[in-house]
Amino acid sequence: MDKVVVSAPAHLHAGNIDLEGSLGRLYGTLGFTISQPRLVASFEVCGETRAEGPQAGLLEWAIEGLRSAYGLPGLCARIHQAIPRGVGLGATTAAVLAAASAYNALTAAGIDLRDAALELGRSTVSALGFYSFTRGGALLDGGFPAGEKGLLIPPLLARYELPRDWRFVVLLPAAAAPYVREVKEREESVLEELPPMSPRLAERLSRLLLMKLLPALAERNLPVLLEALTEFNGRLGAEYWSSRQAGVYCCGLVEEAAGILRGLAGGVAQSSWGPAVYTIAPSPWEARRVAEAARRWLRGRGGGYVYVSPPDNRGARVLAAGTS
Numbered sequence: 001m002d003k004v005v006v007s008a009p010a011h012l013h014a015g016n017i018d019l020e021g022s023l024g025r026l027y028g029t030l031g032f033t034i035s036q037p038r039l040v041a042s043f044e045v046c047g048e049t050r051a052e053g054p055q056a057g058l059l060e061w062a063i064e065g066l067r068s069a070y071g072l073p074g075l076c077a078r079i080h081q082a083i084p085r086g087v088g089l090g091a092t093t094a095a096v097l098a099a100a101s102a103y104n105a106l107t108a109a110g111i112d113l114r115d116a117a118l119e120l121g122r123s124t125v126s127a128l129g130f131y132s133f134t135r136g137g138a139l140l141d142g143g144f145p146a147g148e149k150g151l152l153i154p155p156l157l158a159r160y161e162l163p164r165d166w167r168f169v170v171l172l173p174a175a176a177a178p179y180v181r182e183v184k185e186r187e188e189s190v191l192e193e194l195p196p197m198s199p200r201l202a203e204r205l206s207r208l209l210l211m212k213l214l215p216a217l218a219e220r221n222l223p224v225l226l227e228a229l230t231e232f233n234g235r236l237g238a239e240y241w242s243s244r245q246a247g248v249y250c251c252g253l254v255e256e257a258a259g260i261l262r263g264l265a266g267g268v269a270q271s272s273w274g275p276a277v278y279t280i281a282p283s284p285w286e287a288r289r290v291a292e293a294a295r296r297w298l299r300g301r302g303g304g305y306v307y308v309s310p311p312d313n314r315g316a317r318v319l320a321a322g323t324s
Contacts (some may be wrong), residue, residue, distance in 0.1 A: 002042040004105045005080075006098040008304045009033050009312040010089040011132035011139075012168065012271040012278055014229055015236045017205050021146045022321075027104045027125055027154070028143035030097050030209065030232070031271075033132035034168045034276035036085045036309040039094045043102035044069035046076035053079030055091065062095040065120045070111060084305070086181050087172055088271035094316075114153050125191075127154040137161050137317035138217050160217040161232055162311035164189055167213025167287030169279050170309065171261060171294050175302035176275035183244070183273050190244050201239050208232050222282050226267025229280075235267035246306075251273035253301060260297050264290045273305075 001264040010033075017028035041051075047068065056079060063075045077099075083091040083142040100116035101109045103109045113134060117123045122190060123130035127141040131151055138161075183190065212220035213232055216225035237248035249255045252275045265279040265286075281287035298304045 002106075003042055004102055005040065005321055006040045006101050006135055006316060007319070008039040008094040008098045008316040009035055009136065010037050010039075010094065010309075011128045012170070012269070012276065013088060013126065013128060014271075015205070015233045016126075016143075017209055018143065018202040019194070019240065020199050020202040021196060022199065024146055025143040026146055026149070028139045028141060028157075028259060030138075030143070030213070031125040031126070031132070031137040032138050032162070032168065033312040033315065034170070034307075034309040035312040036307050037089065037099055038081055038312075039079070039083045039091070039100060040081040041077050041102075041150040043075050043099075043106060044078050045073050045106050047074055049074040049077060051077040051099070053077075054082035055079060055085055055095070057065075057101065058085055058092060059095050061118065062092075064100040065096070066099055066111065067212045068105060068255050069119045070103070070109060070277045072109055073108055075099065075102060077102075077105070077172075078295070084172065087177060088180075088274055088276040090132065090168075091119065091168055092127045092198060096122050096135060097130070097133045097316065103314065105318050118151075118152060121150070123153050127156070128147050130158050131159070132190045132312070134317045135159055136312045158201045160214075161313040162217075163282050164310060164313075165221055166222065166279045166311055167266070168307070168309045168311065169261065169281055169287050169290045169294065170271075170305075170307040171256055171257050171277050171298070171299060172305040172307075173253050173275050173301055174304040176284070179251050180273050180275050183250070184251065185244050192245065193254060195211060197240055201235065205232060205235065208235075222280060223266065226280060227239070229269050230262065230267040237270065249277065256301070257294075257297070261290070263292055288307075
């Protein structure tokens with residue numbers, strides 16, 4: 001092939017199971033793959049790496065990192081759609097794995113996607129980015145052995161396909177983004193300074209996940225799923241992350257946004273550090289109702305974006321240019 005198109009989904013974090021570590025592993029992350037927003041980019045081999053379009057610098061960084069690591073030629077890329085960066089939707093991991101997939105299709109480089117992610121430092125704490133790209137669906141990873149952070153991609157423990165009629169409504173308040181960017185710029189030091197989670201909280205989260213949230217996913221019981229998701233995500237915010245954010249959520253504006261979504265749909269969660277906050281509606285019609293109300297609220301709070309997205313149960317696609 002002379003040119004390929006890679007289409008990669010975004011993902012949403014729900015939270016981590018265990019940051020206490022006495023059983024020998026840390027983190028363990030639950031999350032969801034969504035169809036929109038997504039990275040859609042066309043690639044071709046060229047003499048010097050160049051990307052055009054939104055988030056061009058991020059994709060150029062990913063291409064150059066792989067080019068240097070594997071001794072490959074440059075790629076030229078045109079970005080047709082992009083995932084917003086630094087808002088809890090997985091833009092960086094999607095860029096790395098899209099570039100690796102393009103190299104494999106165009107040059108027969110045979111890059112193992114796990115190796116590519118590790119080479120550029122992606123998906124070693126949470127593996128949602130890796131599995132949303134390669135598998136799609138609702139995902140749970142098993143964390144990493146204590147003391148081995150950065151050395152492996154956590155194993156996939158569970159994957160569930162989500163109903164096609166469900167819609168994720170994702171709210172991104174623009175005024176909260178600078179706060180989150182500041183936290184993410186010092187994320188490594190923030191994580192290193194955090195004390196261990198209390199065993200009591202880790203035990204509650206594990207039980208809540210095993211006996212309520214995952215069964216609700218298996219049975220496609222959305223009301224129970226939203227109830228469990230809200231408690232799981234909210235307890236993490238209130239009882240662990242609140243020492244590094246404004247409270248249950250990253251900041252006051254996102255706390256207000258979460259209250260709006262919870263009132264409209266019955267449940268809510270923040271993705272990663274935010275400012276992305278989301279709920280799940282049972283149908284496209286219900287999602288439109290929630291989204292319209294969220295947009296009205298945003299207009300009085302500095303603006304932002306609202307995405308209404310089906311789940312993505314497939315993961316990324318690599319296509320010859322001109323196919324669909």
